[in-house]
Amino acid sequence: MNIQQNQSLMEKLAILTDAAKYDVACTSSGVDRRGNGTGMGNSIAAGICHTFSADGRCVSLLKILFTNECIFNCSYCQNNCNSDVPRASFTPDEVCELTMEFYRRNYIEGLFLSSGIMISPNYTMDLIYQTLYKLRRIHHFNGYIHVKAIPGADPLLVEKAGFLADRMSINLELPTADSLKKLAPYKSRATILKPMRQIQNRITENKNEVALYRSAPRFVPAGQSTQMIIGATPEHDYQIMRVAESLYQKFELKRVFYSAFVNVNQNSELPMLPGGPPLLREHRLYQADWLLRYYDFTVDELLSESRPDFNIYLDPKCDWALRHLECFPVEINRADYRTLLRVPGIGAKSAQRIVKARRMNTLDFQDLKKIGVVLKRALYFITCSGRMMYRTKLEEDYICRNLIGDKTQIPKEIREAGYQQISLFDTGMELAP
Amino acid sequence: MYTFICNDSPNGILSGIYDAWDFKIKQNRKFHSGEAAAPCSHTDISLLCREPENYSLFCEYLPVTESEEKSDKVAKTILKRLGLEFYDTLLNAILAITPESRSAPDKADAAYKTVVYALSSPLGAAALNDLANPYVHRIFALSRATGAEAHHLLGFLRFSELENGVLFAVIHPKNNALPFLAEHFTDRLPQENFMIYDENRRTAAVHSAGKNFMLVDASDLNQDILNRFSQKEQEYRSLWQTFFESIAIKARTNPKLQSQNIPKRFWGDTVELRTIGP
Numbered sequence: 048m049n050i051q052q053n054q055s056l057m058e059k060l061a062i063l064t065d066a067a068k069y070d071v072a073c074t075s076s077g078v079d080r081r082g083n084g085t086g087m088g089n090s091i092a093a094g095i096c097h098t099f100s101a102d103g104r105c106v107s108l109l110k111i112l113f114t115n116e117c118i119f120n121c122s123y124c125q126n127n128c129n130s131d132v133p134r135a136s137f138t139p140d141e142v143c144e145l146t147m148e149f150y151r152r153n154y155i156e157g158l159f160l161s162s163g164i165m166i167s168p169n170y171t172m173d174l175i176y177q178t179l180y181k182l183r184r185i186h187h188f189n190g191y192i193h194v195k196a197i198p199g200a201d202p203l204l205v206e207k208a209g210f211l212a213d214r215m216s217i218n219l220e221l222p223t224a225d226s227l228k229k230l231a232p233y234k235s236r237a238t239i240l241k242p243m244r245q246i247q248n249r250i251t252e253n254k255n256e257v258a259l260y261r262s263a264p265r266f267v268p269a270g271q272s273t274q275m276i277i278g279a280t281p282e283h284d285y286q287i288m289r290v291a292e293s294l295y296q297k298f299e300l301k302r303v304f305y306s307a308f309v310n311v312n313q314n315s316e317l318p319m320l321p322g323g324p325p326l327l328r329e330h331r332l333y334q335a336d337w338l339l340r341y342y343d344f345t346v347d348e349l350l351s352e353s354r355p356d357f358n359i360y361l362d363p364k365c366d367w368a369l370r371h372l373e374c375f376p377v378e379i380n381r382a383d384y385r386t387l388l389r390v391p392g393i394g395a396k397s398a399q400r401i402v403k404a405r406r407m408n409t410l411d412f413q414d415l416k417k418i419g420v421v422l423k424r425a426l427y428f429i430t431c432s433g434r435m436m437y438r439t440k441l442e443e444d445y446i447c448r449n450l451i452g453d454k455t456q457i458p459k460e461i462r463e464a465g466y467q468q469i470s471l472f473d474t475g476m477e478l479a480p
Numbered sequence: 481m482y483t484f485i486c487n488d489s490p491n492g493i494l495s496g497i498y499d500a501w502d503f504k505i506k507q508n509r510k511f512h513s514g515e516a517a518a519p520c521s522h523t524d525i526s527l528l529c530r531e532p533e534n535y536s537l538f539c540e541y542l543p544v545t546e547s548e549e550k551s552d553k554v555a556k557t558i559l560k561r562l563g564l565e566f567y568d569t570l571l572n573a574i575l576a577i578t579p580e581s582r583s584a585p586d587k588a589d590a591a592y593k594t595v596v597y598a599l600s601s602p603l604g605a606a607a608l609n610d611l612a613n614p615y616v617h618r619i620f621a622l623s624r625a626t627g628a629e630a631h632h633l634l635g636f637l638r639f640s641e642l643e644n645g646v647l648f649a650v651i652h653p654k655n656n657a658l659p660f661l662a663e664h665f666t667d668r669l670p671q672e673n674f675m676i677y678d679e680n681r682r683t684a685a686v687h688s689a690g691k692n693f694m695l696v697d698a699s700d701l702n703q704d705i706l707n708r709f710s711q712k713e714q715e716y717r718s719l720w721q722t723f724f725e726s727i728a729i730k731a732r733t734n735p736k737l738q739s740q741n742i743p744k745r746f747w748g749d750t751v752e753l754r755t756i757g758p
Contacts, residue, residue: 057722064726082667089668096741097635098752100728103737107635110727148716151647151672152639153665154751190668309731324731403609414612 077269086187117163157191270301283355392425
């Protein structure tokens, strides 16, 4: 390992930030906590983005590894023990100093602390716990903390850290146990799912405690999350989404994050991806993820064994609507909230506004536009007082052709990052069956 | 037709609402006693928060004298009958797009008509949901604009530590987001002395440790003190810049997405993007 003595704080920060950057989750959401008048910090449920890095991703938390001197050899990870990257470790005091001074200057919303496995899982988890303890109890930091639970660490340490953090996460890394065995031999499904279950149970217990004693200490109030790497292994979208769905249902996760694979180690066993990371695929997975969490869809409605991947050209909701034209058109002034949610171009917010606004007035297309409905997508699927906006046909081919013409189907930032080659006249374009 | 001309400030517009309503009642009283020829309704009255560019022929222009007493009365009525949420939305809309105010000259009128609508209809505060009503929609849109910019600034604002330990931040918002920001940071940094300076409006929010904040006029701010930073300040700025550069993934570089998420007008007031920004 490439370990140097006497590194400055600046060098350590550069190394350990670089080592943490492939972790996706940087949200500071899920908990509302007022300042306590004496310490420093509060927390806003919506989360706050403090800046955006050159790749356009939100920077909300000080996202660092405690150490990258890792004893594991997961082949997708740049910090695996065989790779030749500079190594460094913080001390708990250094992490506290950085967090407090950055937070005071409003650079960050809090701390995101992850770590490579140094010496043993317990040793690492203990260092993380010490850091959180100092931040909360000595520096009286009252802002957001997201901390990783280290797979294989003692449940007691995980629990103690959970009382100091707002959100905890354990990365699932890969969607299936087989892939995990192949790429991360020291990790197993069991060591990942066990602490996940533990945290879930403790959160449930804690809710009861808080219901009974209002001032009982909170355990992981912003819930737990996880992340999966997309495109390193041959799983289809269907498998990935099934895993995500069961995590939401069986483990009550707040979020599942998807991370487009970047081959950092130039490892020959992993795909090379000459076209860059699979960003469009990642985008479609996030769109579908939102449909699961906020739009009342199930994975089996969106994908199936025979159609295991998302349509590249259309977002999952449009794709679903085109295959279920029997549900349309939807009458805006009558349809219930759940039906409105399923219309392409109507989001959760517009649906809520429609339901409220139509109590006072009959809505027409102009009103919908004001409310925020994306009419260029919705117009094929809705009527206002029995009329459609234009003379459109409720035909799959016709609507599909018009929707694909809409450039927002593939977001601008992805189109410009290398997907310009897609055109209507590309061969092999498949319409939804 | 009657147009009331008021100042473009929360006080001014709320006083305007008071005067307009008062005028309508007096006018109707005159009509019933035979002094005036016709009754007056709210639709005959409009509010304007700056001098009109064109005067119309059959319209009487009446100036509004701003007073705390009038605006307090209106605020109390709104709070009592329509609730805090309605009041917050209305106030956010009133704070939208000053100082030049060119883009929202209709906001005073929209505020007036929305208050009239909410108080006179059985809906009460729920009148704000009636987005098909043009005035209500205007208030909704303006209030969202202020709210969105204020929320952006909660993250994009940067404090610098001055030589005397005070935290100082400069902002250049389109809408008047300062009151909202001051409240947030008072809750967040109760034990700090800080000052947020809105250079567009030359006002500042000043907070001293353990107390509540104050909004003050800052047109005669001493620029000299503001450029003397503490010894550690530069060090933390460089640490932050190092972090900011290291956190980006090269394979995903995407400047368009970046400037879509943090619009360039905010870059100049940040630490990490100032050198690249306009």
